[in-house]
Amino acid sequence: MSVSIHYDIALARDDIAGSRAHVGGLRRAGIIDAAEAESLLAALDQVESEIAEGTLVAGSTDEDIHTLVERRVTELAGDTGAKLHTGRSRNDQVATDLRRWTMRALTEVAAATIQLVEVLASRAEDAGDVYLPGYTHLQRAQPVLLAHHLAAHCWALLRDVDRLVASRQRTDVSPLGAGALAGSSLKLTPDETAAELGFSARFENSLDAVADRDFVAEALFDIALLGVHLSRMGEEMVLWTTEEFGFCVLDDAFATGSSMLPQKKNADVAELSRGKSGRLIGNLTGLLATLKGLPLAYNRDLQEDKEPLFDSVDQILTVLPAVAGMFATATWRPERMQAAADGPEAAAIDVAEFLVERGTPFRQAHAIVGGLVAESLSTGTPLEELIERHALLGPEAAALVAPGTPVTRRTTPGGAGPDAVAVQLARLHEAIEVAVRAVGARTVA
Numbered sequence: 310m311s312v313s314i315h316y317d318i319a320l321a322r323d324d325i326a327g328s329r330a331h332v333g334g335l336r337r338a339g340i341i342d343a344a345e346a347e348s349l350l351a352a353l354d355q356v357e358s359e360i361a362e363g364t365l366v367a368g369s370t371d372e373d374i375h376t377l378v379e380r381r382v383t384e385l386a387g388d389t390g391a392k393l394h395t396g397r398s399r400n401d402q403v404a405t406d407l408r409r410w411t412m413r414a415l416t417e418v419a420a421a422t423i424q425l426v427e428v429l430a431s432r433a434e435d436a437g438d439v440y441l442p443g444y445t446h447l448q449r450a451q452p453v454l455l456a457h458h459l460a461a462h463c464w465a466l467l468r469d470v471d472r473l474v475a476s477r478q479r480t481d482v483s484p485l486g487a488g489a490l491a492g493s494s495l496k497l498t499p500d501e502t503a504a505e506l507g508f509s510a511r512f513e514n515s516l517d518a519v520a521d522r523d524f525v526a527e528a529l530f531d532i533a534l535l536g537v538h539l540s541r542m543g544e545e546m547v548l549w550t551t552e553e554f555g556f557c558v559l560d561d562a563f564a565t566g567s568s569m570l571p572q573k574k575n576a577d578v579a580e581l582s583r584g585k586s587g588r589l590i591g592n593l594t595g596l597l598a599t600l601k602g603l604p605l606a607y608n609r610d611l612q613e614d615k616e617p618l619f620d621s622v623d624q625i626l627t628v629l630p631a632v633a634g635m636f637a638t639a640t641w642r643p644e645r646m647q648a649a650a651d652g653p654e655a656a657a658i659d660v661a662e663f664l665v666e667r668g669t670p671f672r673q674a675h676a677i678v679g680g681l682v683a684e685s686l687s688t689g690t691p692l693e694e695l696i697e698r699h700a701l702l703g704p705e706a707a708a709l710v711a712p713g714t715p716v717t718r719r720t721t722p723g724g725a726g727p728d729a730v731a732v733q734l735a736r737l738h739e740a741i742e743v744a745v746r747a748v749g750a751r752t753v754a
């Protein structure tokens with residue numbers, strides 16, 4: 310039950326890096342001499358290659374990655390090996406390893422998110438003047454450019470990147486030197502080991518250093534919210550690819566047929582990205598429940614932090630490129646989108662605003678146009694005709710409801726029309742560059 314080697318083997322690289330830094334610390338503290346340091350470092354090098362080659366196999370006494378590495382170092386370096394664990398505990402060790410692992414994972418997830426944003430932004434760029442209905446309550450509300458719709462998802466995903474980077478920054482603190490919970494009587498130098506491991510800072514409080522798993526909870530939250538965004542995008546794709554909407558056709562590589570019904574083409578990638586979000590949320594809430602009852606400092610419950618973290622990172626790194634591929638290869642059906650957006654009712658607000666510009670208070674304008682829409686529906690007279698005949702409106706107002714016109718009139722900053730969207734897309738490109746610089750990587754390592 311207490312064994313965790315089958316999954317914490319993923320921390321091998323970090324555990325060995327932490328041990329190398331600790332050897333440096335032991336040397337500086339005068340606990341080992343230069344020859345002993347060399348022999349420990351040589352043993353650690355060998356353990357690293359044995360793990361990479363798969364020749365170091367965990368036995369029944371190897372509980373976790375820390376005991377496995379130490380056992381093998383002791384076999385290789387003899388008595389000197391027995392000095393490696395001086396002044397440290399698995400408690401500061403595991404926290405150090407997991408922080409390093411998490412920082413790398415956050416970078417990878419952020420880079421994969423940026424790749425998806427780039428796909429959406431380039432599809433937005435290529436969408437030109439294509440428009441579709443914008444919805445509220447899933448009821449057609451006002452036409453919006455397709456580019457505007459796609460860019461909306463980009464901004465949400467860039468906030469995710471922002472969060473991942475901020476979480477990485479908070480994770481960037483070395484717990485090494487906190488020992489079991491209280492530090493050490495030996496002349497260890499946590500500042501120096503932190504620097505050697507590439508951390509920006511060392512812990513301020515040894516109890517907090519070994520008990521804190523905020524960084525895991527944060528990573529899980531960031532990924533869960535990112536997953537929720539992908540889920541919403543997936544749900545939209547499911548809708549858009551239905552016969553009823555017909556806004557989009559998926560590439561065969563991102564859809565599957567039915568095993569029974571020959572005519573079916575199912576949006577499985579979209580559905581899985583929606584489905585996976587449940588699991589990502591579960592990983593987050595599971596860990597929070599694990600953490601909530603823990604007194605200071607380390608408790609073995611904390612070993613339950615790794616599996617949800619590893620799983621969420623694995624899942625999101627599978628979903629992100631799949632969603633990117635789905636969007637990159639989807640074929641839009643502008644004629645369907647535009648036909649759905651072209652009803653004259655969708656331009657009712659423009660007719661009301663026509664009146665407002667000529668001095669009618671908005672509430673009155675709203676009532677006048679609402680009356681015309683109702684009349685058109687009950688009598689079957691086209692709305693354009695009623696607008697044209699109305700004393701306060703006329704042909705100029707009737708022209709506003711012509712297909713394709715309403716979307717061009719969304720001119721305010723951040724709005725859904727062509728001029729505003731052109732500005733927005735330029736800003737989006739700048740924001741992507743800022744995100745790339747913050748992540749420090751554009752592509753997944």
Ligand code: ARG
Pocket residue numbers: 313317373399400403607609611612613
């Ligand atoms: N495998 C343990 C974990 O993941 C390492 C720390 C064990 N510490 C202890 N005092 N038993 O948390």
